[in-house]
Each structure stands twice: as structure tokens, then as C-alpha cells.
Amino acid sequence: MERFFTIETFKMAPAFAKEKQTLQRLGIRKIMFGRTVDGQFTYLVLPTEIERVVRILVTGETDTGKSLLIRVLMEGFLDEIVSYGDWISHPIFVFDFKGNYMGLTKPNKYENDKILLKGYFFLEDKHIYGFPPKVVNIFCPPHAIPLSTKTDEGKKKFLQLMKEYRVRRIWRMPWRFITDPSWLVGLFKMRDIQTSWLAYLHPILAKLSIRENITIDDILKGGGLLEEEIKKIDDARIRNALYTFIDKWRRFRYMFTDEDALTKHLGDKFSINVLTFLPTSGQTYSNNLCFLVALESLISSLQHMKLKTQPVFIFHDMRNILDPKAPFSTQIVNALTRLVYGQARTKYHGYIVIFEIQNENALPSMLTTRELSYHYIFRCKWKTGLGKYFPSGGFCDYIDNYHGTTIENIVVRPPRTNYVM
Numbered sequence: 179m180e181r182f183f184t185i186e187t188f189k190m191a192p193a194f195a196k197e198k199q200t201l202q203r204l205g206i207r208k209i210m211f212g213r214t215v216d217g218q219f220t221y222l223v224l225p226t227e228i229e230r231v232v233r234i235l236v237t238g239e240t241d242t243g244k245s246l247l248i249r250v251l252m253e254g255f256l257d258e259i260v261s262y263g264d265w266i267s268h269p270i271f272v273f274d275f276k277g278n279y280m281g282l283t284k285p286n287k288y289e290n291d292k293i294l295l296k297g298y299f300f301l302e303d304k305h306i307y308g309f310p311p312k313v314v315n316i317f318c319p320p321h322a323i324p325l326s327t328k329t330d331e332g333k334k335k336f337l338q339l340m341k342e343y344r345v346r347r348i349w350r351m352p353w354r355f356i357t358d359p360s361w362l363v364g365l366f367k368m369r370d371i372q373t374s375w376l377a378y379l380h381p382i383l384a385k386l387s388i389r390e391n392i393t394i395d396d397i398l399k400g401g402g403l404l405e406e407e408i409k410k411i412d413d414a415r416i417r418n419a420l421y422t423f424i425d426k427w428r429r430f431r432y433m434f435t436d437e438d439a440l441t442k443h444l445g446d447k448f449s450i451n452v453l454t455f456l457p458t459s460g461q462t463y464s465n466n467l468c469f470l471v472a473l474e475s476l477i478s479s480l481q482h483m484k485l486k487t488q489p490v491f492i493f494h495d496m497r498n499i500l501d502p503k504a505p506f507s508t509q510i511v512n513a514l515t516r517l518v519y520g521q522a523r524t525k526y527h528g529y530i531v532i533f534e535i536q537n538e539n540a541l542p543s544m545l546t547t548r549e550l551s552y553h554y555i556f557r558c559k560w561k562t563g564l565g566k567y568f569p570s571g572g573f574c575d576y577i578d579n580y581h582g583t584t585i586e587n588i589v590v591r592p593p594r595t596n597y598v599m
Contacts (some may be wrong), residue, residue, distance in 0.1 A: 188537075193494070207224040208221040211250050211588075211590055214300070215586055222251065223580075225591070228528055231530075232552075233314055235552070238536065238555065238557070244556055246572055246590065247574070247594055248492060248494075250592075254402070260445060264488075264591035268487070274454040275456070276494060277454055277497050280454075281595070283344075283555075283595075285594065286594055291592035294592055300590070306593055308596060314449070316347075316452045317349035318348060318453075319455060328432075345457075350434055352471065352475050353387075355475045362426075364505070366429075367505055368422075378420065393436050440475070445487070453472060455469070463505045466499055470506045470513065480522040489517070489527070490529070491531050493514075493531045496534075496541075500542060550579055551578075552578055552580065555575045586596055
């Protein structure tokens with residue numbers, strides 16, 4: 179397999195190894211993320227078998243450095259590609275509810291960060307880099323643009339999102355993963371309509387979704403497959419209700435697609451794919467539905483893949499979406515449970531799951547710290563045990579349940595990449 183990244187191309191020195199050799203020969207995977215106050219380097223030591231499911235939890239109050247640590251780990255995953263690109267792949271998928279993963283393609287510009295990186299972590303100026311733009315894909319959900327991007331107004335809105343949030347594409351929901359038509363009733367704002375007809379719609383959509391080579395246009399067009407199925411219903415009242423539903427779906431057609439733009443990146447050697455909900459923070463129902471559908475699609479696609487890879491799934495600020503009163507919370511917890519316990523793992527690949535949240539008590543019971551491989555607990559951001567003030571990096575304790583070790587008072591290094599646009 180042709181190497182996708184080289185040290186010569188991006189002039190990066192991996193933080194955990196000096197030589198290119200197979201991980202089997204090395205026998206260890208180490209990503210340096212900080213130093214203790216007495217100067218010892220600290221590492222995330224990963225299992226060499228990529229078939230494992232690795233679970234990482236990052237907790238701490240707002241502005242303590244959680245997102246910056248995750249950037250550091252993302253940089254470490256790229257370092258692995260640079261050194262062991264023939265052996266491992268790391269497509270990264272980030273679900274971002276706060277817009278904390280912008281500016282990835284730019285190098286860290288803060289002078290105090292550079293002083294810390296060079297003076298305390300021995301990185302040179304040439305090692306402070308941004309991720310290559312071609313591997314960073316920032317998506318926003320379809321309801322960020324309340325109309326088709328084919329219209330003039332839609333194009334204008336999309337250009338605005340590109341400028342404000344560095345959005346490169348609109349992520350549209352793959353219709354086959356809408357497993358319950360009642361989800362669409364809420365999305366189409368049809369709650370005031372009697373929904374007894376949903377019992378008729380559910381088996382119709384289920385039957386259509388398993389047919390290969392069927393597109394959403396085949397379903398929704400005039401005289402299409404959905405209309406053909408509705409014509410078979412004897413009850414005129416039910417038929418009329420379903421025709422109303424079709425009209426609504428056609429109006430929202432721009433929100434759906436046949437192929438999932440995120441899952442296409444599962445086969446990447448390395449990429450960072452961010453689905454950011456920041457432009458639609460007030461649309462909880464739509465955001466949660468898109469999150470659920472994207473997660474289900476990724477799980478299903480991954481478990482049918484036969485590529486040797488180790489994807490990384492990052493879930494940022496899960497507090498609101500896991501609220502039992504939030505839309506789809508039960509379905510989301512169920513999907514996360516299946517992911518955490520390895521439903522998508524095969525003999526070809528495992529994956530890394532990273533949860534970033536303020537308080538571990540906000541996690542569902544299936545995500546207790548007992549199930550975690552590694553736990554980072556952030557204490558504060560601004561003042562470290564070194565007696566110096568640093569603008570970033572953070573200060574945390576590190577629990578490695580995989581190896582049975584705990585390290586306290588770690589100064590986390592600043593990211594080499596920028597963390598604002």
C-alpha cells in the first residue's frame with residue numbers, strides 16, 4: 179500500500195518514536211501528551227492490536243483544556259500514520275456541539291504556547307503545524323440551510339457557513355437509516371396531525387429500505403414507489419394522510435440523501451471529519467435526529483467493512499444530548515452502548531471512542547468509568563504546579579485502567595494546531 183503521509187512532506191517528528199518500523203516490532207504505541215510537574219514525560223499507551231475497542235473519557239469544567247487534549251491526541255494519531263502508515267489507518271469522526279474543532283488547518287499562533295512547546299516539550303518551530311486542509315472535512319447538518327443549496331438563497335447561506343464555520347459540505351441524512359417514520363413527523367412539524375396512519379407507513383418504508391438500487395427520488399417522485407404502495411390502502415382517510423406526508427417529505431427533500439457523506443471517509447488513511455451543530459444550536463430535535471442517524475449509519479457501515487483500520491470517534495459535550503428528556507435520548511444511548519461494547523468491531527478492525535464531558539456522572543450507566551480504558555480528569559487550566567501561567571495546555575490527572583496506573587498533576591502540552599478560526 180502506498181504511504182499516504184511522509185515525514186518529508188509535513189516535516190513532523192512523531193512524539194513517541196524516532197524510527198519507522200512496524201508496530202509488531204516496536205511492541206508498543208505511545209502518544210506523548212504531557213509532562214508531570216517533576217519533568218517526566220507522560221504517554222497514552224495504546225494496545226498494539228487494532229482489533230480492540232479503546233474507550234477514553236475526558237472530564238473537567240469548562241475552559242480547563244479538555245478539547246485541547248483531544249487535539250493533542252488527534253495529532254498523535256497523525257504521527258502514527260507518518261511512522262506506520264503501511265500498517266494503520268485513522269479516519270477521525272468528531273460530533274461537535276460547541277464549535278471547538280475549528281481552525282484545525284492552521285498552526286498554533288500563540289507565542290506563549292510556542293514557548294511551552296519548544297522549551298518544555300522540545301518541539302521546534304517546524305513541528306508546529308496545521309493539519310493538511312485536504313484531510314479536514316467540516317460538515318453542518320442540512321437544517322443549517324432551511325432550503326436547497328441549488329437556490330440562490332441557499333447558495334448564499336452556504337457561502338456564509340463556509341466563511342463563519344469553515345464548513346465544506348452539508349451532511350444530509352441517509353434515508354435508509356430513518357428506521358421509524360415518526361421521527362420524520364417531528365422533523366416535518368406534523369405533530370398536530372393524527373398519526374394513526376404511521377402504522378401503515380412503517381412497514382412500507384421498511385420494505386423499500388431493503389431494496390437495493392432504490393433512491394430517494396424513486397420513492398418520492400410523482401407516481402413513485404411510495405405512492406404505489408399508498409394506493410393499495412383501502413382506507414381513504416389513511417391514504418389522504420399519507421399523501422400529505424409525502425408532500426411534506428418532498429418539501430424537505432434537500433435534507434436527505436442516498437449515500438452518507440461521513441461513511442465514505444471510513445476508508446481514509448487519515449482524515450478529520452467534523453459534524454458541527456454550532457450553526458443550529460437552537461434546533462434540538464433536528465440536531466439530535468441527525469446525530470442519531472449519522473451514528474447508526476457509521477456503526478452499520480463499519481461493521482460490514484473488511485479494511486484493516488482503526489477509526490476514532492470523538493463525542494464532544496454530550497451533556498444535553500444525553501438528557502433523558504432530550505429528543506431521541508433513549509435511541510442515542512442504545513446506539514452508543516452498542517458502539518462502546520464493540521458491535522462494529524470485526525477481526526479486521528477495532529476503534530477508539532473518546533467522550534468529552536464536564537462531569538462523568540452525566541454519562542449513562544453503560545459508560546461508567548469501570549468500562550473505560552483511559553480517563554483524563556482536568557483540574558484547572560490557567561495555573562499549573564510549575565508555578566507558571568500558561569494560556570493553554572491544561573492540568574490533569576490520568577488514570578490508565580488498561581495498564582493499572584494513575585499519574586497525577588500532569589501539564590498537558592498545547593496543541594501544535596490552532597484552536598480558533
